[in-house]
Amino acid sequence: MKHALSVTRAADFAAWYQSVIAEADMAEESGVRGCMVMRPWGYGIWERMQRLLDDRIRGLGYDNTYFPLFIPLSYFEKEAEHVEGFAKEMAVVTHHRLVPDGKGGLMPDPEAKLEEPLIVRPTSETVIGAAFARWVQSWRDLPVQINQWANVVRWEMRTRMFLRTAEFLWQEGHAAYASADQARAETMKALELYRSFAEECAAMPVIAGEKPENERFPGAVETWSIEAMMQDGKALQAGTSHFLGTHFAEAQNIRFQNAEGGLEPAQTISWGMSTRMIGGLIMTHGDDDGLRVPPRLAPWQVVIVPMLRDQPEDAALLDYARDIQAELAKLSAFGEPLRVLVDVKATKAATKRWGWVKKGAPVVIEIGGRDMAGGNVSVIRRDRLYREDGKLDSQVQARGDFVGAVADLLVAIQRGLHEEATARLKAAITPVDDWAAVEAHFAETVKNPGWVDVRWSKPTGAALDAVVERLKALKLTIRNAPHGQGAIEGACVFTGAPAVERVLLARAY
């Protein structure tokens, strides 16, 4: 069967991924190392994610704010682990002016060297912690819960669009509480927010759980994540929530007078989700015809393509299309008005149809003269593109029938994408009992091994380092210890000692 993309997932998953991004006009290289240009369809999906996440973040009682892009170097020197974790990959501003270099070009002005270099934020715990120290004096000032939507920069050596870019967009939630119990509970609320957003909005099944010690955020006491499975069986960390304890509060002097008059450090947390999620969306829902966007995240849920032919009849066809658009725009799905576009670009109808298929608009309706004459529309569902005989499944429906059913159709498509991905995730997690079986499972000859679920004794320090090294030889990492697992029995797959919990092992992005 012929498909819209020239490379299939089976043939070359990495090339397929790049091809979806290019063919769906989502993003492109910018000419700036490691930075991409997000084009309207890619950025539009991000805006949808923002809108839906933002509502949920406000629902948790957080307020939006904005903190500086630049963080003085000295702020990073305060929390030792945090420095250690981030110091290797930050963009450093050293000058504030350019002057002619005498060779017809420009150079940083040696006279305009900053006394203290500024770091382009890789994350904002330090600068937000400094504000918390100003804001928090008494237990009455707690909790403080703020969120920001921002760009951050981490100087990555190998970059990949959406998944790992030097600059990326994200939201970061930061909060301070009086007690560790409350802070831990709120860390878990943020994790649950991410889990439910991923499942309900992105139709992306995930496993929520705790990261092992070696994968913790620099300076965190606990790091929790949601892990999604891509179609090549690799894992993608799609959101993290950190319980920071008093590490940042001690380093930055965030202290409050408790009800008894004593002085205590606050307990802080932070959590983030980024444009990386779009990479996850592609590798979860894409197929050999391009992206399939879940209806809740689709910038346009229904695209109407009138078959214009540069003829006088075009005007009537366009009226018919606009009329249907107006009718659809009065409907709602998922509690929001339908998002409907009439594509009037000066391009052939077939090119437009396949353009929207590659972009993954959930429903495309084509309207030709015959459709209009019969009061019909021709409907293409992106999630069921082909008939059994391999031909494009374009169904002629009475206009009224389509309009009456479209909201339910979008809900069904959303649910279908989620079910398909959930079935794939479940089928690809294999419980394994001993190390030899892990090695066999991830042998080089196994094409799509998915993840394995093993028991371990949760070693720490040097013993954990040894485990990490063994995994590294198989290109594996510990993804997380799934949340809510019961007590377990049996032996640690690494050490043979009594196991204390289950963890997921996988190759990962």
Added chain:
Amino acid sequence: MKHALSVTRAADFAAWYQSVIAEADMAEESGVRGCMVMRPWGYGIWERMQRLLDDRIRGLGYDNTYFPLFIPLSYFEKEAEHVEGFAKEMAVVTHHRLVPDGKGGLMPDPEAKLEEPLIVRPTSETVIGAAFARWVQSWRDLPVQINQWANVVRWEMRTRMFLRTAEFLWQEGHAAYASADQARAETMKALELYRSFAEECAAMPVIAGEKPENERFPGAVETWSIEAMMQDGKALQAGTSHFLGTHFAEAQNIRFQNAEGGLEPAQTISWGMSTRMIGGLIMTHGDDDGLRVPPRLAPWQVVIVPMLRDQPEDAALLDYARDIQAELAKLSAFGEPLRVLVDVKATKAATKRWGWVKKGAPVVIEIGGRDMAGGNVSVIRRDRLYREDGKLDSQVQARGDFVGAVADLLVAIQRGLHEEATARLKAAITPVDDWAAVEAHFAETVKNPGWVDVRWSKPTGAALDAVVERLKALKLTIRNAPHGQGAIEGACVFTGAPAVERVLLARAY
């Protein structure tokens, strides 16, 4: 009469401005030179501006996108005027890693010096132009119209919260067209978008017009602005729209094949509005009790303050407040659902009342036990805070009457703020016929001279420089030549030559 702020506009306008920002919890110094922290109330106003502007920008047919924060130095070397205009105030990234400095601190790693320095974008014409060059091949690819919401950095020597900060937030629209006529027309559409947004949403009367040659955006053929008048009579440039001609297209090779097969450079435009607008809002609508936010931009339009007293009766009072909130939330004003908060913070009711007065929430309703018992609410209008006897004007109203009237009340408050500012603007623009009268008008002894409206011959080059110098001695600048003025007669106030248009002269932020 006593007011909520300790400093009045009349006593010290600059100190009053800072005091509003602090007392309304809008923003604060961040500890990073020239950068501020935008707190929830300040950022919330920006989010409202974003929402309303974004709808209008989409209405013009623009798509949102995102371009890199960093721009390679060489991009700036291409457009000579653009370099000249911006090279003096840019943050330069020279390194991508930190290492221990051997003294317990960190320093930029000499081994990690970038081959080509990166500039933190002061504006994005260069990097967006490079994308346009990739996207535009044929006349069929035009127009291209994109917008981005982003942070930008200009290294200002003297900074002032919202008005002039090293980092600020803005939107920048960029477009390319086939003909100069169309590009000019679209430049004016963007200007009109700003004018109508300022008047209708921010209740801020403005004068739209063309900037003189010496105030043009670096690289522009024409720069247009909207100019607002602050309560101290100074002007604030609140938004600009630039016709760039083919300057950037030539420098960056944005060329298209026209219908006849010839190769032409595209005609580009750009336009921007920033968080500076919030500074303008404060200085337009603030009074000696703090800010007054126009209802369309208020994060909360109605704030309900239950007079809680740590007593068992509090529960019933809170129910009453929440019930009113739910009833109000079903209403709409300005085509959007009402934004209503119940303030349950653990603070005294009087402190909360004055907190919301200083923040400028349009309507504050207080609810005590007596109000509840009578089925009433006590209503404070932020735009008419005091009775004639100088006491706070808190009016007891039947709950149903208040609910029935509140949407109209918000509309009336929005209109009232606009009318008040419009009357002030009109009264403070003085037509002046000769240079001696200009000097007298702006003599040091005149406290609030406003603007003057003069005729000029539109000198260019050295003759214009001479005019600018004369104005500088009076701390004046030419704001703009108002759009849509008819033909004029008379002599140029500067040169005595026949005048060709009227321009506004003012002191400015």
